[in-house]
Amino acid sequence: MKMPAAGAMLCSSMLVFFILSTSPLTADGAAKCNKSDKQALLAVSIALNGNKPFPAWTDEIPCCEWSGVDCDPNLGNGRVTGLHIFADASISGSIPSAVADLPFLSVLVFHKLPNLVGSVPPSIIRLTRLSLLELSWNSLSGPVPSFLSRISSLTFLGLAFNQFSGEIPPELSLLQNLGALHLDRNQLTGPIPASFGSFRKSSPPDLYLSHNNLSGEIPLELGTPEWGIIDLSRNWLTGDATVLFGSAKPTTQIDLSRNRFAFDLSRVSFPVNLTLLDLSHNMISGSIPVQINRVSSLVGFNVSYNRLCGEIPSGPVTGRYGQDVYFHNKCLCGSPLPACRKK
Ligand SMILES: *[C@@H]1O[C@H](CO)[C@@H](O)[C@H](O)[C@H]1NC(C)=O
Ligand SMILES: *[C@@H]1O[C@H](CO)[C@@H](O)[C@H](O)[C@H]1NC(C)=O
Ligand SMILES: *[C@@H]1O[C@H](CO)[C@@H](O)[C@H](O)[C@H]1NC(C)=O
Numbered sequence: 001m002k003m004p005a006a007g008a009m010l011c012s013s014m015l016v017f018f019i020l021s022t023s024p025l026t027a028d029g030a031a032k033c034n035k036s037d038k039q040a041l042l043a044v045s046i047a048l049n050g051n052k053p054f055p056a057w058t059d060e061i062p063c064c065e066w067s068g069v070d071c072d073p074n075l076g077n078g079r080v081t082g083l084h085i086f087a088d089a090s091i092s093g094s095i096p097s098a099v100a101d102l103p104f105l106s107v108l109v110f111h112k113l114p115n116l117v118g119s120v121p122p123s124i125i126r127l128t129r130l131s132l133l134e135l136s137w138n139s140l141s142g143p144v145p146s147f148l149s150r151i152s153s154l155t156f157l158g159l160a161f162n163q164f165s166g167e168i169p170p171e172l173s174l175l176q177n178l179g180a181l182h183l184d185r186n187q188l189t190g191p192i193p194a195s196f197g198s199f200r201k202s203s204p205p206d207l208y209l210s211h212n213n214l215s216g217e218i219p220l221e222l223g224t225p226e227w228g229i230i231d232l233s234r235n236w237l238t239g240d241a242t243v244l245f246g247s248a249k250p251t252t253q254i255d256l257s258r259n260r261f262a263f264d265l266s267r268v269s270f271p272v273n274l275t276l277l278d279l280s281h282n283m284i285s286g287s288i289p290v291q292i293n294r295v296s297s298l299v300g301f302n303v304s305y306n307r308l309c310g311e312i313p314s315g316p317v318t319g320r321y322g323q324d325v326y327f328h329n330k331c332l333c334g335s336p337l338p339a340c341r342k343k
C-alpha cells in the first residue's frame with residue numbers, strides 16, 4: 001500500500017477533526033437551535049433578570065439545552081416547544097410579551113415566582129400550539145383575561161395562587177379542549193358563569209374555583225357537564241347544588257365546603273365513584289341518604305356544620321368516620337353520634 005502524501009494526511013485528519021467537532025451540533029436536531037427562538041428566549045430572560053440574560057443561558061450551550069428550555073426532537077429543526085421558569089425569587093417584572101415569539105411553544109410554565117407581577121400579555125394568543133399554560137403561585141393581578149379563551153389548543157389552564165380579581169370571564173367555556181381549569185386561590189368575585197354549563201358534557205375540565213370570593217347562586221346549567229372533579233370550596237356561593245349530584249354521574253370529587261349552599265340533601269343520590277365529598281360549613285338541610293353506603297370508594301367525607309337531621313344510615317361507608325365529620329348539625333343522631341331519641 002502506498003503511503004499517502006503528508007499533505008493529504010493532514011487534510012484528512014483535519015476533515016476527521018472537523019466532522020467530530022461539528023457532528024454533535026448538526027446530527028442531533030435538538031442540539032441546534034433556531035436563531036429566532038434563541039432571540040426570543042434572550043429577550044424573555046433579559047426582561048425577567050434585570051436587563052441581563054440568565055447567567056446559565058450562554059452562547060456556548062445551544063439554546064435547546066438551556067435549563068428550562070425544551071425542543072421537540074421530533075420536529076428536528078431546533079424549535080422551542082417548552083419553557084419552564086420556576087421557584088426563583090430573584091426573577092421580577094411581568095410576563096414578557098416576547099414569549100409570544102416562540103411560535104412552536106406547547107408548554108409554558110411560570111411557577112412560584114413571588115416577584116412576577118402584572119397580568120398576562122395579550123400577545124400570548126399568537127401561541128396557537130399552546131397546550132399547557134401554568135402561571136400558578138406568582139403575584140399576578142388584574143382580571144383573568146378573557147382573551148385566553150382564544151387559545152383553543154389549551155388543555156390545561158392554571159392560574160391558581162395569584163391575586164387575580166374581578167369576575168370569571170364567561171368566554172373561558174369556549175376552551176373546549178380543557179382537561180383542567182385552576183382559578184383557585186385568587187380574589188375572584190361575582191358568580192360562576194352559566195356558560196360553564198356548555199363545557200363538553202362528557203369530558204369537561206376538572207374545575208377548581210376554591211378560595212376566592214365568588215358569590216351568587218350556583219347556575220342550574222352547571223348540572224349538565226359530567227364533572228370529574230369540582231371544587232367550589234371557600235367562597236360565598238348560595239343556592240341549590242343538587243344539580244351536581246346523581247348516581248349516574250362519573251364525578252369523583254365534590255368539594256362544596258365553606259359556602260352558603262342551602263338545599264335538601266334527602267333529595268340527592270351520590271355519584272357512585274365519589275372518593276371525596278366535603279359539604280361542611282353550609283346550610284344544608286334534610287337527612288343523609290341511605291344510598292351513601294353504596295359509595296364504596298369514598299375516602300374523604302364531611303357533612304359537619306350544616307342543618308342536617310335524622311339518623312345517620314348505618315352501613316359500610318358511614319361507619320368509616322368519626323364524630324367530627326357529622327357534628328354541629330341540627331339534629332343528626334345515631335352512631336357515631338349519640339343515639340336518636342325514641343319517638
Ligand atoms: C427559524 O425561525 C424562523 C422564524 O419562525 C423561520 O423563518 C426559519 O425558517 C427558522 N429556521 C430554521 C432553520 O428552521
Ligand atoms: C369577600 O367577600 C366578603 C363578603 O361579601 C367580604 O366581606 C370580604 O371583604 C371580601 N374579601 C375580599 C378580599 O374581597
Ligand atoms: C365507576 O367506575 C367504574 C370503574 O372505573 C366504571 O366502570 C363506571 O362506569 C363508573 N361509574 C360511573 C357512573 O361513571
Ligand SMILES: *[C@@H]1O[C@H](CO)[C@@H](O)[C@H](O)[C@H]1NC(C)=O
Nearest residue numbers: 280281301302304305324325
Ligand atoms: C370535618 O370538618 C370539620 C369542620 O371544618 C373539621 O373540624 C373536622 O376536622 C373535619 N373532619 C375531617 C375528618 O376532615
